[in-house]
Amino acid sequence: MVKIGGLQKMTLIDYPGKVAATVFLVGCNFKCGYCHNPDLVRQTPGQEFISEKDFFAFLEKRKGLLDAICVSGGEPLCNDEKELADFLHKIKKAGFLVKLDTNGFNFSLLEKLLAKKGLIDYVAMDVKASLDRYGELTNIKNDFRNIEKSIKLIMDSGIDYEFRTTVLPKFHDFTGFENLLKMVSGAKKFCIQNFSNRRTLDPRYNLETVFRYPELEKMRDLALKYVKQCEIRS
Ligand code: SF4
Structure with missing residues (x-):
């Protein structure tokens, strides 16, 4: 069984155009210093x-009231393949659309889940930084080429999707941000989320500076040279 660490019973912003609830699964393979869900990590x-x-008793009561369930984390793809697939199937069987949030690292599991017809209706993948900054940002030592493979997989999947980046000056100077955008070039939707320096996994991030809105607008203008649609969420 998957470990559920939290439940937001209603959200109008997590699944575009839908009334949804968001379920937060415990565990993550990354340790991003700015993470806002330290208890899940x-x-x-x-x-x-x-x-x-x-959780499923809650869904039963929300039939007809919610359109969709967002499965978030932590990192949902850290779960056992069968347990996660069963969990998603049960949500679908209960009559809800399924949105999957992921950091895109576990390419092979993402590929298997997206190949299951009708299991996932929307994917939101965090693209954290240009690849050369991933190690520093996520605090793990690894090869991050799977990130690019996951981006391509999602774009070619035919499933509705968005890529999104939490931006902060420490990791997203102009050149670094443009290198990130090159990875998602041609994407239909990209979201810029402003970093908030409150309640972070690494308390040192409480002292990090944040972008001001005019800077975010410039980043959106740059993004629109690479992607079809770009939204600022601050
Ligand atoms: S922000 Fe990073 S550490 Fe936190 S849940 Fe997402 S991928 Fe994991």
């Missing part, structure tokens, strides 16, 4: 979880 002793039974 760094599990703490005595942490309480929501049982799948209670």
